[in-house]
Each structure stands twice: as structure tokens, then as C-alpha cells.
Amino acid sequence: MANPQHNNPFKTRFIEVLDSLDRYKDRDQHFRNFCTLSYCALAKQTACSQEEADSLEERYMSVVHSYKNKDDVRKMPELMTLTLTALQQGGCDFLGELATELEILDKQNGQFFTPYHVATMMSKILLPDIPQTIEQDGFFSASDPAAGAGCMLLSIADQVEAQGFDLSETLSVEAIELNRTTYHMLFVQLALRGIPAHVVNGNSLTQEIFEEAYTPISKYFVNTHGCLFKQHAKNRTIHTHTDNPQLNLFGF
Incomplete structure (x- = not known):
């Protein structure tokens, strides 16, 4: 795991690219559009139905069509590359830190x-004995x-890798987030970090679910272990199931 990134050049370049885009949109909108485009492109890889895949494609193209100058759209892959490179080095919440620096958080609803x-400190305190747990259960x-x-969750991934384990085989995650843009950020970061995850746009208190998706690496994890979560993990905050036989992510 790399050392935490302070003032890293990926953030600087990311903001430079944002500022070079359509002047009729502000940074906030460009950032949200990037998150939506990235989410749709990644989530489509594990869509549970053709209808879901088509819906993601439609949303993707809707954002593309909002840019009159398609050169702006062609710059989005560079933002994806910057995000991917920063996350793979570990030690950062890249998009979360950017959102904080760009002041686009939903402060009225207390988002921070x-x-x-x-x-990192909290994850070190809360995590179980990782080697023992993996030896006993496989993940x-x-x-x-x-x-x-x-x-x-990213800090937990850092701890797992620091002990010599492959994330794609030893860690599975369920993540729930209410805010839609933050949900997109969450999914993109877990996907690019290579974490097998079920990501839910929902309310943990009311158990409402608005949207859900699986990171691409989840397919590999399921092929390895037969499920994404073990049966004894039924006490998760939100219980979700899929009837898609190709994924069969849950062991219950």
C-alpha cells in the first residue's frame, strides 16, 4: 500500500480538466456528470437484465448529449484514468476529497x-484478525x-492489501448511500479499487432501495467462492436479493 496522498498531482490535474470544460456549466455539474458517466459505464458490465443495461446506456447518452462540444466528453476518460491511478495507489478517498475541495457536498443535509x-485509524480498531478470518472462511x-x-471501505481495502491479500478474492462489501451523486462516487471508487461489492442507493433507516449495482470484479469473486456473502451474513442492514442466475451473488 502506498503512503497517503497529500496534495497529489492527480487532484490538481483533475481540477484543471474540469475547469477546461464547457463554461456554461459549473464545476459542480461537470463533476456530477463525470460521476454519472463513470457509474453508468461500470455498472452496465454487471447489469442484471437487458432492460437495466439499456436504462444505464440511456442515462449515459443523456449526459453526453448535454455537451454541445464533444471534445469535452472526450476529456472524461482522462478524469477516469486519474481516478483509477490515484485509487490503485491506495491511501486516499480520491473523489470524496475532491468533492470536499470543490465544495459540492450537500451541506444543508449535514453531508461531510x-x-x-x-x-484508517477506525478501520484498524474495528477490523477482525484478517489472516485468521480469511483462513477460516476464505474471505x-x-x-x-x-x-x-x-x-x-477504501481504508479497509488498504489494510487487507497491506497484509498481503488479494482484494478480488478475500474481501466483499455491501455499501449503502442515500445521496444519489455520492452513490455514484461510491460505486465508481469501489469498482476502480477492484473491490467486490454490492452498492445500494437507499435509506438504511427506512430500508428503501432506489437503485443497486454490483462492481465488475464481483463476477470473479462469485466464480471463486460461489456467492458474494455467506449465509450467516443475513443481519446486514438492508436485505437484497437477485434472481439472476448468472450472478447468484448471495449464498441464501
Whole structure:
């Protein structure tokens, strides 16, 4: 795992690209559009039906069509590459930190993101004996009912990798987030970090579910273990199931 990234050049370049886009849209809108485009492109890979895949494609194209200058759209892959590179180095909540710096959080509803060093400290305290758990069960699962952009889950992934384990085989995650844009950020970060995850746009208190998706690496995890979560993990905050036989993510 790399050291935490302070003032990293990926953030600087990301903001430079945002500022070079359509002047008729502000940073906030460009950032949200990037998150939507990235989410649709990644979530489509594990869509549970053709209807769901078509809906994601429609949303993707709706954002594309909102840009008169298609050169702006062609810059979005660079933002994806910057995000991917930063996340793969570990030690950061890249999109969450960017959202904080760009001041696009939903402050009226009390939204704020936990500093990464705080999440790291908390994850070290809360995590079980990782080697013992993995030796006993083959993998372990983490659940966050108010995941934000995924800071805590990303810090857990850092701890797993630091002990020499492959995330794609030893960690599965369920993450729930109410805010739609933050849900997109959450999914994109977990997907690009290579974490097998079921990500829910929903309300943990009311158990409402508005949308859900699986990160692409989840397919590999399921092929390895036969499920994404073990049967004894039924006490998750929101219980969701899928009838899709190709995924069969849950062991119950």
C-alpha cells in the first residue's frame, strides 16, 4: 500500500480538466456528470437484465448529449484514468476529497466526508484478525450502512492489501448511500479499487432501495467462492436479493 496522498498531482490535474470544460456549466455539474458517466459505464458490465443495461446506456447518452462540444466528453476518460491511478495507489478517498475541495457536498443535509487518516485509524480498531478470518472462511465481508463516497471501505481495502491479500478474492462489501451523486462516487471508487461489492442507493433507516449495482470484479469473486456473502451474513442492514442466475451473488 502506498503512503497517503497529500496534495497529489492527480487532484490538481483533475481540477484543471474540469475547469477546461464547457463554461456554461459549473464545476459542480461537470463533476456530477463525470460521476454519472463513470457509474453508468461500470455498472452496465454487471447489469442484471437487458432492460437495466439499456436504462444505464440511456442515462449515459443523456449526459453526453448535454455537451454541445464533444471534445469535452472526450476529456472524461482522462478524469477516469486519474481516478483509477490515484485509487490503485491506495491511501486516499480520491473523489470524496475532491468533492470536499470543490465544495459540492450537500451541506444543508449535514453531508461531510470523514478524513482518510481518521477512517484508517477506525478501520484498524474495528477490523477482525484478517489472516485468521480469511483462513477460516476464505474471505470476510464488510458492510457500511452510510458509506458516503466509500472512505471507510477504501481504508479497509488498504489494510487487507497491506497484509498481503488479494482484494478480488478475500474481501466483499455491501455499501449503502442515500445521496444519489455520492452513490455514484461510491460505486465508481469501489469498482476502480477492484473491490467486490454490492452498492445500494437507499435509506438504511427506512430500508428503501432506489437503485443497486454490483462492481465488475464481483463476477470473479462469485466464480471463486460461489456467492458474494455467506449465509450467516443475513443481519446486514438492508436485505437484497437477485434472481439472476448468472450472478447468484448471495449464498441464501
